Structure formats: structure tokens, C-alpha cells
Amino acid sequence: MAIQATARGQLSLETDVLVIGGGPAGTWAAISAAAKGAKVILVDKGYCGSSGATAPSGTGVWYIDPEREKREEAKASRYAMGGQLAEHEWMNRVLDRTYENMNKLGNLGYPFPVDPSGKPHKRGLQGPEYMKLMRKLVQKSGVKILDHSPVLELLADDYGVGGAAGVNTQTGDAWSIRAGAVVIATGGCAFLSRALGCNVLTGDGYLFAAEAGADLSGMEFSNAYAICPTFSSVTKTAYYSYASFYYEDGTVVEGAGSKRGRSVIARNLLAGRQVYAKLDQAPEDLKPLLRVAQTNFFLPFDRRGIDPFRDLFPVTLRLEGTVRGTGGIRIVDETCATKVPGLYAAGDAATRELICGGFTGGGSHNSAWAMSSGSFAGEGAAEYVLKLGDSAKSRSLRGLSSQSLTSASADGGASQSRTQEYVQAVQDEVKPYDRNLFRTEQGLSDSIGRLDGLWKAQRENAVSVSAEGVKAREAAAMTATARWMYHSALARKETRGMHKREDFPTIDGGQRHRLISGGLDEVWVSTERVADDAASQERQPVKESVTA
Amino acid sequence: MIEVVSQSRCVSCNQCVSVCPTNVFDKGEDGIPVIARQDDCQTCFMCELYCPVDALYVSPDSEGVMGVTEEELEQQGLLGGYREKVGWGRGRVPVAKHDYMYQLSVRSGF
Incomplete structure (x- = not known):
């Protein structure tokens, strides 16, 4: 099996918490662990600040005022669409933490737009700005960042996970890091489909977790496809709510749309009929707003001399897999721990069923989940390590890769x-x-x-x-x-x-349960009860005292 | 895909070598970065955004090389366009703050 990682590490480090992945979930995990007093290293396979699905995009955020009515409405909005697999307790926790973290971001310098009364408007984040700030905050927390340092395998002993080993792709040097706890924040899996920012998201964390003995949940919710020009990487399906869809001869594709009508587009493409789009449903006065708010949506059009409000352009459905799906590593408690001691999961690497069941359009729920679960996992990992004490240092670790x-x-x-x-x-x-x-x-x-x-x-x-x-x-x-x-x-x-x-x-109705899966050579699937039966449960009061 | 590194504009800061999430560039012997693994480019435009002197051009086609030249880009004023729109660079205001962000959010829910 895997060779002793300690034998080949040219760079050998020790830390309390190791965070794998430097997107939103990983960076929140790192600063949250550091805030608890843990020594933290963050490794990214690319560059913390530009890697992943968030960095190149604008994203909505599930930021809801803590008023009871608004929260109930927000929770109900995707509950049925997600197949009633979400849990109210988790939605409450994530709404609370997202509210807190977004307010923190404002205080730490994120340039939110303001409403007419001068109050910051916190319903969205611009990826480049957000992730540049997160890198800065990670560094300010004293966290060591290793860029271009993908993990090849986790390290463990009989007591649980205790580090990871990998290679620096720019120097070729191997590295190994011993850690009291590891947070997997490696994102989802979009299968190298060239969806915007997603080619670093290849499901690595799922494999590492499974090799350590962790399991997954909701992996059937993994077939997200984004509407996208055939010639472009920019997968911003939300804007197609202003689109009409046509055949080459200009006749309308009946029933095609950005939401439920995506299947119609898929069936046409399957039948070999190219579908074209035009954003001709956008009101005139909305066009300049749309242009500014998703800067990169228009970039491919502008560079090709296409006016997407007026010209037809060919579209395809690009696979986003679990990135806009909801399946991922199963977490077993409120600290986002996996079932393996010392191993935590956050962001798209973890299952998002707890807040949105079997459906997400990506965006707001995923970004809220990333910043919340990142914080939960970072804090949980730090507390675990502090309890572990000095025994972490004398552990005899082995590599867990299933490939030698x-x-x-x-x-x-x-x-x-x-x-x-x-x-x-x-x-x-x-x-x-x-x-x-x-x-x-x-x-x-x-x-x-x-x-x-x-x-x-x-x-x-x-x-x-x-x-x-x-x-x-x-x-x-x-x-x-x-x-x-x-x-x-x-x-x-x-x-x-x-x-x-x-x-x-x-x-x-008989299948309202989650599907847990796992295994490497032999894959298994089992069922898990959804903890809270929201339909019959009394409405939980929402916390009123959230710090602004 | 990334297609152009302008020799005349580049100041050899190698920022693009650092920030590319898929490690497409290598440091060049003369200090100017080289597009070493073009196939790995995911067309995310991040290198262009981080280039302080607008020396890079990512063409919009994510599937193949379009074959643009620096001269054409200069003529069409396409170098640095994305960074300007995002509002990065000296004296610019980040687009994140733009009033339209608020207006669109209120009107469309994005």
C-alpha cells in the first residue's frame, strides 16, 4: 500500500489543525480554528484567493434578517424543492452563523454596496474581492498558507486522522504535515468540465475521506448542469431567467427555461438540435444593472462582439456535478466532524442536504453553507486538538492512499x-x-x-x-x-x-430518507432517517439576539 | 484560454505564476512568464485580473485556442478590460460597491 509518508517528505511540518482547500469554507475554517488558539496550516492545490468556484464569480448569500417571519419564509423557500430532506435545526444554525459572518466581513473591510439609507446591503459577494480579503484575513490570523500544494493522501493511525502528505506542483518537492485534526474543504466535483473555476474541483476530498473510512451522503444529488454558451466557461444560470430559447431558424423552443425548462433544452441537445438563447426578456432599464452585477457573464460576449440581449448565441448544459449538487462527505455532529476521529468536512466537500435537501441552484445556500460549516469545522477541529494535548506528537502515522x-x-x-x-x-x-x-x-x-x-x-x-x-x-x-x-x-x-x-x-413518500454511501473496492449504500420531521414539528422560535 | 502574455507590458512580477489555480504558467528565463500548460487553463480570468499592468489576455473560448495577437488586442482595446470592470487598480472603485449591485438585488433577488 502507501509508503510511509514520513520517509519521503522533503518538507516536514507540524501543526494543530490542517485545512485542505483555500476557498470560502477552507479560509473560514482556518481563521475560526486560529481564533480558538490553534496553530493552523492551510494547503491549497492552486492558490488560496483564486482557486475554486467562488473566486471568479459573483454569488448570492443566504443572508436573512433574524426576524422570525423572514427566517421562516427563507427556510420554506427551497424546502419542498429539496424533497423535504433539510433539517430546521441546521437551517437555523446556518442562518445565524451566516448573518454573523457576513456582518464580520463588513466590519473587516468587504466593500458592500449601500441601500438608500446608507446601510450596507449584504445579500451577495463578489468572488475576487471576497477571496482576496479572505486570504488577507487568513494571513493576519497567523495561519501558514502553502499554495500549489495538493494533497496526495491523508495520514492516520489507529486513533484517527493525523495529517496529510502531498507535493508542491511548482517545485516538485514532496511535503508532509502532522496535525492533530484535518479539515477537508476541497470543494465538490465537476469532473473537469471547464465550468467556471471548477477544474480544481475533482472530488479529491471525497476520496481522501473514504480512504480514511468516512462515508458520504446524498451522492445521488450530483447532476447539476448549468446553462452556458457553447464557447464559454461562464456558467451563470440565474441570468437565463431573462432568456428566451430558440432553434436556429428563430422559432421558439417550447417549454425551455432556466429553471424547470432545463430538461427541455437537454432533450433537444440529445436529439441533436442545437438550442440558442437570447436575453430578450430583460427590461431595458435592467440591462445596465445586469451588466455591472455579473461582470464576467458579459466578458465572453463582449470579446466576441455578441450582444446577448439582441443576438442569438448557442447554449449547452455544462456539468457542475456536486458543486451545485448537494451530496458530499457525511457529517455526524454540529462541529462538522465526520465519523472518523480527527477528520472534519466543510463547504461543498460536505453534504449540504442538511440545509437544502436534494436541490440547490448553488449560489446563496452554498455560500452560506461554506462560511458557516467552515467556521463550525474550524472551531470543532481546534477544540478536538486542544483536548488531544501533546499525545499528537508521538503518533506513528501511515499513508492512507488506496493507490500505491x-x-x-x-x-x-x-x-x-x-x-x-x-x-x-x-x-x-x-x-x-x-x-x-x-x-x-x-x-x-x-x-x-x-x-x-x-x-x-x-x-x-x-x-x-x-x-x-x-x-x-x-x-x-x-x-x-x-x-x-x-x-x-x-x-x-x-x-x-x-x-x-x-x-x-x-x-x-416512503423514500423520504437520506442515502449514505461509501466503500472503495466495494461500494455500499444504506439509508438514514431525516432527524427532524418539519411537517409535524412545531415551529421553532428563531433567536432574536444575534449580534450585528 | 490564456493566449497572450504581452512582452512589452510585462514587468516580470510573476504574479500570474502564483495566482493561476491550475498552474498554467512557468517563470521564463528572461523573467517573462511562459504559458507552459495551456491545456490546463480553465478560462477563469483570474490571472488577467491580478496582472497589475494588463499584460495578459484570456480569450473567451474555453475549449480551444482562437489565435489572437497582441496587435489585434491593442487595436480593439481589449487588454485590461476585465480588471477595469471589476474596479481593481489604482484610483478605481471596486464594482462590489456599485449601486447597481444593490438595485439589481432588490429588483431580481440575485
Whole structure:
């Protein structure tokens, strides 16, 4: 199996809390752990500040005044759409923490716009600005950041997770970090589909967690597709609420739309008919507002000389997988702990079913979840380590990679092209709309057969501790993710949230439970009761005293 | 995809080498960064945004190279356009603060 990571680490560090991933969840985890007095290192596979889905985009935030009526309305808004799998207690906690963190951001210098009374308006964040500030705050907290330092495997002993090992892709140096606790904040998995900012999101954290013995939840809610110009990476589906959809000859595509009409677009594309869009439903006086608010939405159009309000442009549906899905690592308590001691999960790497069930349009709920779960996990990890005391230092750790890691890569381009083949093979199973968007028992079973074979093949290959090896691990993570997705999708014999079964097209009251999955060579799926039956539960009073 | 590093504008700060999330650039021997792994570019425009002298151009096509030249871009005034709109750079106001952000949020709920 994996070689002793301590034997090859050229850079060897020790810390209390190690945070893997430098997006919103990871940065909030880092500053929250540091605020509890923990020594923290944050590693990012790219650059903390530009990596991930948030940095290049604008995003809404589920920021709701703590007035009872407003909170109840906010909680109800996606409850049914999510298939009644969310839990009120969790929604309350996340609304409270998001409110607190957004107010903190304002105090720490985030440039919110102001309303006519001069009060900051906190319903959204601009990614570049937000993540530049978060990097600064992380550094100010005394956290050490290692950029371009992807993890290759977690380290553990019989008592739980105790660190991670990886490689710096710019220097080629291996590194290993011993830590009392580890927070996985590696984002979701968009299968290298080139959705905006998402190519670093390859499900790595799911694989690391599973290799440590953690399980996943809601992996059937993993088939988010964004409307996107065929020639662009910019996946901003919200703006298409102002679009009409047409065929090449200018006739309207009946029923097509950005919300429920996305399936109509998919069915046309499947039938080989290109669909075009035009934002011709946008009122004249709204156009300048739209232009300013999502700066990068217009960038590809402007650079191609297309006026999207007036000109038709071809669209596609780009896979965003679990990034705008809701499945992820299962968390077992309010500190966002996984079932493995010392291992925590936050942001898109963790399941978001607790606040939005089986559906999210991304955006506001995901950003609220990232900043809240990041804080919960950071604080939880710090407290765990402080309780652990000095015993962390004398632990004998081993690497957990299910693929054997080797220090040298000697086969030239062979492993590189093999990795590309694996990536292509996984994409062939998860990208097609008639496999992943419109699911059937037959289609899922066929895919699972091929994906199982792919996993076996990858499992036998040694992976080098190098940039090339990182890509091989990403391919393995994508394969593993696809298997948990499709095994869960096969087990959910109904249509609920974003999970659509062609052979079971309606919701089934008997399946109002979560699906837990896990396993590497043998994938398993089981059910878990939704803790709070909101339908029959009395409404919980919302906390009135939240600091502004 | 990233297509142009302007030799004449670049001040060799190598900020793009640092901030690219997918590690597309290498430091060049002459100090000017090289597009070393263009295939890995995810068209996220972050390098362009962080370039302090508008020396980079990410063409909008995420699937293939369009083959633009620096001269064309200069003529069309396309270098630095994104950074200007985001409001980064000396004397600019971040677009995050823009009044339209508030107005759109109230009107459309985004």
C-alpha cells in the first residue's frame, strides 16, 4: 500500500489543525480554528484567493434578517424543492452563523454596496474581492498558507486522522504535515468540465475521506448542469431567467427555461438540435444593472462582439456535478466532524442536504453553507486538538492512499496519457444527459459496470509523487465519486430534488430518507432517517439576539 | 484560454505564476512568464485580473485556442478590460460597491 509518508517528505511540518482547500469554507475554517488558539496550516492545490468556484464569480448569500417571519419564509423557500430532506435545526444554525459572518466581513473591510439609507446591503459577494480579503484575513490570523500544494493522501493511525502528505506542483518537492485534526474543504466535483473555476474541483476530498473510512451522503444529488454558451466557461444560470430559447431558424423552443425548462433544452441537445438563447426578456432599464452585477457573464460576449440581449448565441448544459449538487462527505455532529476521529468536512466537500435537501441552484445556500460549516469545522477541529494535548506528537502515522505512491516517475508520458484516458472514460459516463440528468436503472447499471472496471484498473497503478501523480489521483477521485453517485442514484427509486429517474418519475413518500454511501473496492449504500420531521414539528422560535 | 502574455507590458512580477489555480504558467528565463500548460487553463480570468499592468489576455473560448495577437488586442482595446470592470487598480472603485449591485438585488433577488 502507501509508503510511509514520513520517509519521503522533503518538507516536514507540524501543526494543530490542517485545512485542505483555500476557498470560502477552507479560509473560514482556518481563521475560526486560529481564533480558538490553534496553530493552523492551510494547503491549497492552486492558490488560496483564486482557486475554486467562488473566486471568479459573483454569488448570492443566504443572508436573512433574524426576524422570525423572514427566517421562516427563507427556510420554506427551497424546502419542498429539496424533497423535504433539510433539517430546521441546521437551517437555523446556518442562518445565524451566516448573518454573523457576513456582518464580520463588513466590519473587516468587504466593500458592500449601500441601500438608500446608507446601510450596507449584504445579500451577495463578489468572488475576487471576497477571496482576496479572505486570504488577507487568513494571513493576519497567523495561519501558514502553502499554495500549489495538493494533497496526495491523508495520514492516520489507529486513533484517527493525523495529517496529510502531498507535493508542491511548482517545485516538485514532496511535503508532509502532522496535525492533530484535518479539515477537508476541497470543494465538490465537476469532473473537469471547464465550468467556471471548477477544474480544481475533482472530488479529491471525497476520496481522501473514504480512504480514511468516512462515508458520504446524498451522492445521488450530483447532476447539476448549468446553462452556458457553447464557447464559454461562464456558467451563470440565474441570468437565463431573462432568456428566451430558440432553434436556429428563430422559432421558439417550447417549454425551455432556466429553471424547470432545463430538461427541455437537454432533450433537444440529445436529439441533436442545437438550442440558442437570447436575453430578450430583460427590461431595458435592467440591462445596465445586469451588466455591472455579473461582470464576467458579459466578458465572453463582449470579446466576441455578441450582444446577448439582441443576438442569438448557442447554449449547452455544462456539468457542475456536486458543486451545485448537494451530496458530499457525511457529517455526524454540529462541529462538522465526520465519523472518523480527527477528520472534519466543510463547504461543498460536505453534504449540504442538511440545509437544502436534494436541490440547490448553488449560489446563496452554498455560500452560506461554506462560511458557516467552515467556521463550525474550524472551531470543532481546534477544540478536538486542544483536548488531544501533546499525545499528537508521538503518533506513528501511515499513508492512507488506496493507490500505491512512489517517489519517482520513470515511464515518461505513458502514465500521463493513461490518466487522460481515465478522465475521458469517467466523463463519458457522467456528462451525457441521458445517463446522469435523465437516469434509468439500465443506464446506471451499465455505467456502474464500466466504472467498477475503471476503478480496478486505476487501483493497480502506482502513482508518482509529482504534478503528474496529482492528476492521476484526481482521475481516481472522479471515478470513485461517479461510483458513489450512480450507486446512490440506483438505490433511490423515485424522483426527488434534482435526482430524476425516468423509470420512477414521481416522488415517493416512503423514500423520504437520506442515502449514505461509501466503500472503495466495494461500494455500499444504506439509508438514514431525516432527524427532524418539519411537517409535524412545531415551529421553532428563531433567536432574536444575534449580534450585528 | 490564456493566449497572450504581452512582452512589452510585462514587468516580470510573476504574479500570474502564483495566482493561476491550475498552474498554467512557468517563470521564463528572461523573467517573462511562459504559458507552459495551456491545456490546463480553465478560462477563469483570474490571472488577467491580478496582472497589475494588463499584460495578459484570456480569450473567451474555453475549449480551444482562437489565435489572437497582441496587435489585434491593442487595436480593439481589449487588454485590461476585465480588471477595469471589476474596479481593481489604482484610483478605481471596486464594482462590489456599485449601486447597481444593490438595485439589481432588490429588483431580481440575485
